[in-house]
Amino acid sequence: MADQTAEQGTAEGRVPDYDPQAVEAKWQQRWVDLGTYEVDNDDPRPPYYVLSMYPYPSGAAHMGHVRNYTFGDLIVRYRTMRGNAVLSPMGFDSFGLPAENAAIKSGIHPRIHTDERIEELTSSIVRLGAVYDWRRKLTSHQPDYIRFTQWIFLRFLEHGLAYKQKAAVNWCPGCQTVLANEQVLADGTCERSGDVVEARDLEQWFFKITDYAQQLLDDLELVDWPERVVTMQRNWIGRSEGAEFSMPVVDADGNSHPSEAEVHVYTTRPDTSFGMTYAVLAPEHELARVAATDEQRAEVDAFIEQARNTSEMDRLSSEGALAKRGVFTGAYVHNPFTNQPVPLYLADYVLLSYGTGAIMAVPGEDQRDWDFAEVHGLPIIRTVQPPDDWEGKAYTGDGPVINSPAPGATFESLDLNGMEIDDAKARAIEWLETWGLGQSRVNYRLRDWLLSRQRFWGCPIPIVYCPDHGAVPVPDDELPVIAPDDVEFKPTGESPLNHHHGFLNTTCPECGGPAVRETDTMDTFVDSSWYFLRFTDPTNEDRPFDAAAVAHWLPVDQYIGGVEHAILHLMYARFFTKALADLGVAPNELREPFRRLFTQGMIRLGGEKMSKSKGNLVAPEEILDNEGADALRLGQLFVGPPADDVDWEGVGIQGAYRFIGRLWRLAHPASDVVPEAVGDDALVIERETHRLIARVSDEMERWSYNTSVAAFMEFTNLLYKQGRTDFAVDALLKLLAPMAPHVTAELWELRHGAGAHIHEQAWPEHDPSMLTVDSVTMVVQVKGKVRDRIEVDPGIGEDDAVEIALASERVQEYLDGEPRKVIAKPPNLVNIVP
RNA sequence: GCCCGGGUGGCGGAACUGGCAUACGCGAUGGACUCAAAAUUCAUUGGCCGCAAGGCCAUGCGGGUUCGAAUCCCGCCCCGGGCACCA
Numbered sequence: 001m002a003d004q005t006a007e008q009g010t011a012e013g014r015v016p017d018y019d020p021q022a023v024e025a026k027w028q029q030r031w032v033d034l035g036t037y038e039v040d041n042d043d044p045r046p047p048y049y050v051l052s053m054y055p056y057p058s059g060a061a062h063m064g065h066v067r068n069y070t071f072g073d074l075i076v077r078y079r080t081m082r083g084n085a086v087l088s089p090m091g092f093d094s095f096g097l098p099a100e101n102a103a104i105k106s107g108i109h110p111r112i113h114t115d116e117r118i119e120e121l122t123s124s125i126v127r128l129g130a131v132y133d134w135r136r137k138l139t140s141h142q143p144d145y146i147r148f149t150q151w152i153f154l155r156f157l158e159h160g161l162a163y164k165q166k167a168a169v170n171w172c173p174g175c176q177t178v179l180a181n182e183q184v185l186a187d188g189t190c191e192r193s194g195d196v197v198e199a200r201d202l203e204q205w206f207f208k209i210t211d212y213a214q215q216l217l218d219d220l221e222l223v224d225w226p227e228r229v230v231t232m233q234r235n236w237i238g239r240s241e242g243a244e245f246s247m248p249v250v251d252a253d254g255n256s257h258p259s260e261a262e263v264h265v266y267t268t269r270p271d272t273s274f275g276m277t278y279a280v281l282a283p284e285h286e287l288a289r290v291a292a293t294d295e296q297r298a299e300v301d302a303f304i305e306q307a308r309n310t311s312e313m314d315r316l317s318s319e320g321a322l323a324k325r326g327v328f329t330g331a332y333v334h335n336p337f338t339n340q341p342v343p344l345y346l347a348d349y350v351l352l353s354y355g356t357g358a359i360m361a362v363p364g365e366d367q368r369d370w371d372f373a374e375v376h377g378l379p380i381i382r383t384v385q386p387p388d389d390w391e392g393k394a395y396t397g398d399g400p401v402i403n404s405p406a407p408g409a410t411f412e413s414l415d416l417n418g419m420e421i422d423d424a425k426a427r428a429i430e431w432l433e434t435w436g437l438g439q440s441r442v443n444y445r446l447r448d449w450l451l452s453r454q455r456f457w458g459c460p461i462p463i464v465y466c467p468d469h470g471a472v473p474v475p476d477d478e479l480p481v482i483a484p485d486d487v488e489f490k491p492t493g494e495s496p497l498n499h500h501h502g503f504l505n506t507t508c509p510e511c512g513g514p515a516v517r518e519t520d521t522m523d524t525f526v527d528s529s530w531y532f533l534r535f536t537d538p539t540n541e542d543r544p545f546d547a548a549a550v551a552h553w554l555p556v557d558q559y560i561g562g563v564e565h566a567i568l569h570l571m572y573a574r575f576f577t578k579a580l581a582d583l584g585v586a587p588n589e590l591r592e593p594f595r596r597l598f599t600q601g602m603i604r605l606g607g608e609k610m611s612k613s614k615g616n617l618v619a620p621e622e623i624l625d626n627e628g629a630d631a632l633r634l635g636q637l638f639v640g641p642p643a644d645d646v647d648w649e650g651v652g653i654q655g656a657y658r659f660i661g662r663l664w665r666l667a668h669p670a671s672d673v674v675p676e677a678v679g680d681d682a683l684v685i686e687r688e689t690h691r692l693i694a695r696v697s698d699e700m701e702r703w704s705y706n707t708s709v710a711a712f713m714e715f716t717n718l719l720y721k722q723g724r725t726d727f728a729v730d731a732l733l734k735l736l737a738p739m740a741p742h743v744t745a746e747l748w749e750l751r752h753g754a755g756a757h758i759h760e761q762a763w764p765e766h767d768p769s770m771l772t773v774d775s776v777t778m779v780v781q782v783k784g785k786v787r788d789r790i791e792v793d794p795g796i797g798e799d800d801a802v803e804i805a806l807a808s809e810r811v812q813e814y815l816d817g818e819p820r821k822v823i824a825k826p827p828n829l830v831n832i833v834p
Numbered sequence: 835g836c837c838c839g840g841g842u843g844g845c846g847g848a849a850c851u852g853g854c855a856u857a858c859g860c861g862a863u864g865g866a867c868u869c870a871a872a873a874u875u876c877a878u879u880g881g882c883c884g885c886a887a888g889g890c891c892a893u894g895c896g897g898g899u900u901c902g903a904a905u906c907c908c909g910c911c912c913c914g915g916g917c918a919c920c921a
Contacts, residue, residue: 017873228838228916235837235917242921267921280921349919359921368919445920566916638859640847644840645914652846655859661874698850707848710858717858779854784902786854823901829853833901 015671018664020628024742028126036759037076037131041536041549043085049553050076051532051594053561053569054091057117058098061124063603063636063648064562066620070633070739071600071642071705072560073130077738078700081763087553089535090125090132092118094139096524097175100457104489110457111485114141124620129629129741136538140459140527145534147480148544149527150462152576154473155583161208162451164471168284169450171200177454178204199308205461205520207449209575213237215591216446216574225597226643229566236567238445242268243429244356245438247279247333249291254334254341261287263333263344266355266443269365270432271416271424273337274404275383276360277373280326280345282352283307291344293330300346303327307348326372335360336437337404337428339411347372355443363394370394381406384421449572451523456483456496458521466508466515475509481517495519528569529576532556532593533586544585551587555595563599570594598703601645623653630740631657637739638709656709660743662716663736667729667747677723688718689728690770696735697766705739712736726751731764780805781831782814798824805830 031037052072055065076088099110099117106113118139125132138145156162170179174193184190184197209216217237220230244266249257263279281288283304292300303326326347335342349368350359363373364382370393373380385402386395401424404416414431416424432438452461460481462474474481484503487496497503497519508515530544537549561569577593580586623632634656639646665673677685692715699708715732730751737744737758748758773794778801780788788810792801801824805811814834821833 231838232916238920240920265921269921347919349921351920354920356921361921366921368921443920563915638846644847647846652860658874659859665874702850704850706846707858710848713858777854781853781902784853784900789854821901823853825853829902831853831901 015665015668018661018743020630020742023746024127024129024629027742027745028129031131034757037080037086037088038133038135039085039087041552045083045085047087047553048079048084049087049556050079050558051089051556051560053559053565054093054528054531055121056096057092057094057114057121059117059120061121061128061620063620065124066128066632067600067603067636068560068562069125069128069130070636071598074705074738075558076131077741077759078763080759081734081737081761083762087535088132089136090134091138091531091535092121092140093524093528094118094141095458095527097455097457100455100489103457107489109485111141127624127629128620128632136535138531138534138538140524140531143480143482144541145527146459146482148534149459149522150474150479150481151476152530152544152580153522154462154476155585156207156579157473159583161211161579162205163208164203164205166201166203168199169202169204170197172197178202178450178452204450204452207451207575209449210444210446212575212578213239213444213446215578216571219574219591222592223597224595226599229563229570229597229599232566233571236446236571240268240443242266242441242443243270243432243438244441245336245432247335249287249344250332250334250341252332252341257291257331259290261290263287263358264356265358265360266441267360269362269425270428271401271421272362272365272383273335273360273428274406274416275362275364275381276335276337276342277363277379277381278343278345278361279333280347280350280359280361282350282357283346283348284352285357288329288346291329291331296328296330299327300329303346326376336435337414338409339413343378345376353447354445365394365396367394451526452520453523454495455521456487456489458524459527460521461518463518464506464508464515465518466510466513468513469508469510472508472510472515495521525568525572529572530580532573533580547585547587550590554590555593557595559594559597561599562602566599570597598642600642604645604647627653627657628742630660630743634659634709634740637705640706642703642705659713659716660740662720664743664747666716666719666724667733667751669751674720674724677725681722682725685719685722685725685728687770687773688715689731690766693731693735693764693766694771697763709739733758734761734764776827778805778827779829780808780811781829782811783833784831787811787814792827794827796827798826801826801830805832
């Protein structure tokens with residue numbers, strides 16, 4: 001095979017065939033040797049920070065990685081040619097369950113397993129031709145990174161942003177750990193293992209992300225992100241405005257309850273309060289047993305027990321009117337709006353964790369309440385007038401307020417009748433405040449972030465438990481707390497650290513007495529919440545990073561990753577950035593970490609998501625071994641718009657590979673496959689070159705890479721037809737250099753001598769005066785249908801254009817005397833209406 | 835149910851603000867080169883009618899606005915994604 005290639009190389013008019021393996025290896029080494037993409041913090045060029053989401057090291061790269069790093073790399077190279085100092089770091093999100101599960105299976109320590117996977121992935125990334133400042137490489141599991149992850153945890157703890165609490169948490173039996181809310185899917189299963197998540201009461205560590213709910217919502221204004229990601233974040237934060245007020249527990253006659261308990265309810269519709277015909281507590285609500293009457297107690301207890309044992313999944317799957325299970329407590333609450341008692345129920349459609357865990361029920365304007373009221377025979381009163389043709393049940397639309405109070409009501413404390421909903425809301429809140437019954441309240445769906453994990457392969461939580469002093473933080477100078485190597489991996493539901501006495505037993509930092517360590521580790525999302533900051537100052541031994549270094553590079557100019565991180569990672573990273581800025585660790589003015597975000601589409605194969613578990617992976621390594629990295633990159637870029645999902649079947653590696661071959665034979669200085677252009681052809685080509693520069697420059701900014709690849713092919717086809725010029729070929733190579741770095745670098749060196757480096761060239765500029773043309777094709781339509789095409793002067797006037805159009809024989813055939821109307825848009829179009 | 839995307843040849847897709855629909859590539863068919871193949875290269879390639887010139891029909895379906903609609907508006911259908919007892 002190799003002999004044949006050499007033989008062809010000596011043939012008349014031929015150059016050696018392009019050898020991707022040799023050329024790619026050569027340039028990958030060259031970029032490292034030259035340090036082309038290493039950048040210092042005091043680099044005088046304007047800074048530009050490009051970041052692809054750091055990967056979980058799962059072994060050799062898959063197509064998702066290829067897509068991600070191809071985009072990232074071409075921006076790094078493009079911005080460098082544009083004159084920026086481009087920060088392009090790479091690291092590995094190296095803690096996490098798969099390494100630990102592998103350890104349980106094989107007995108190999110997660111660290112060894114992980115380091116091997118990092119080696120494999122690094123090799124793939126390098127072979128793809130993606131360039132990074134490898135001096136800045138970091139991994140979540142390296143000791144100095146652990147140290148500062150723990151350091152940040154302790155600062156959060158000091159400032160009340162980390163706390164421990166017993167809570168009903170999501171327990172995944174498959175993963176043998178608790179999960180964050182964000183890791184539980186809508187159907188109540190674990191996003192990772194697919195197991196049904198159970199509720200367990202456990203002491204857990206939380207981050208107080210809810211302190212930042214409003215900022216996290218407001219500051220979405222500051223970022224240039226895909227609209228759907230912004231929307232998803234907004235929905236996740238789930239801000240709602242309403243009122244909270246209290247109602248005393250009473251009996252059926254309105255006499256106060258011996259406990260003098262009051263039920264606090266939250267509502268977004270205080271305007272409908274006159275329609276409250278009952279109230280509901282969540283089954284877990286502390287007043288549930290207190291309020292229950294003796295007659296109802298047995299039923300109430302049974303219901304609480306039943307709700308407790310119902311998994312979230314069952315609660316959700318039993319959707320529907322009849323399933324709005326609940327029980328009467330026997331007690332009532334006093335509705336201050338009507339001055340009447342209404343029955344107090346327990347129902348599992350009310351959640352303890354949202355609002356106050358108790359609601360006022362207004363069946364007339366809430367479908368869930370309507371369904372529940374029907375089943376339990378409770379009255380329904382409309383307080384908003386539905387349209388005449390309304391045939392539905394609960395009415396949630398606009399309309400004038402009615403029955404507030406009901407006609408003939410004896411207690412008229414407040415009159416909302418006839419008001420529009422917004423006015424009625426404001427008036428109802430005002431009234432509650434006047435009488436000291438309640439106030440307006442903003443509520444969020446966002447919950448605090450549960451960060452404890454009962455697993456080994458994660459960042460240890462730096463806490464010691466002392467019998468006398470309770471939970472004591474490990475002092476900064478004892479960080480990092482690192483898990484020992486000699487542990488036994490067993491899926492027991494506890495961290496293996498619990499059984500390692502050398503690790504477990506320690507002394508209390510306060511009193512020096514015997515104490516035990518916290519054995520839970522942190523969610524890996526903690527690691528990924530600040531790595532982009534560490535990259536700016538990766539060797540700092542005193543602090544996680546220097547604020548000035550962060551101020552220099554952040555916010556990240558272009559962040560690139562999968563849309564699957566739209567909520568979890570991006571929300572957490574935003575929270576960390578804000579909290580660290582507020583604590584004075586990061587620059588105070590840094591409110592958002594990622595200025596621009598690009599979320600790439602997924603790779604599918606035959607309609608299915610490509611994944612190891614589906615066994616439908618196409619290995620990039622195989623393509624790298626054959627067609628090479630440039631063909632893989634171009635094929636990937638050409639398949640479609642970057643944001644779209646792509647089906648691997650549509651990726652034309654062959655087409656890209658052929659194009660590279662054509663480029664090679666066109667641009668190689670020893671090749672005479674394409675002759676030099678002369679005369680008019682040379683002039684046409686010069687103009688077309690400027691046109692190409694203008695087009696591709698614009699498309700680079702718009703992420704329209706697939707059309708740029710098409711432009712390169714068209715231009716190459718043109719040169720094959722009309723001949724080449726040095727100017728045209730050099731411009732083509734430079735424009736293509738970010739996308740196909742190896743072949744362009746090699747050709748550039750062949751054309752310009754040893755040491756010439758295309759990636760150090762300035763991005764070409766087009767000359768606007770060269771975009772003009774001698775003639776344009778004017779389309780002549782008759783009633784909107786194209787009937788003729790005529791070459792005209794680009795500066796043609798309206799009258800001349802019409803005259804030429806009317807003179808056309810082809811047009812005359814469709815005309816019968818004077819046209820009724822003529823629309824002229826010279827020089828492109830004349831449309832004639834007969 | 836609600837909120838976003840999207841539906842264009844055999845396939846991936848192009849058409850930036852309404853103005854030449856189907857760029858570019860894949861695949862397919864035919865030719866050149868070759869003993870042969872690969873590679874390369876040239877040509878054809880939305881459908882229908884026609885010997886041809888040419889004509890008609892096509893951007894999910896049905897309406898509308900406009901001289902002119904893949905593009906804007908209204909009503910549907912289908913696909914993908916997100917959210918969904920949040921009071």
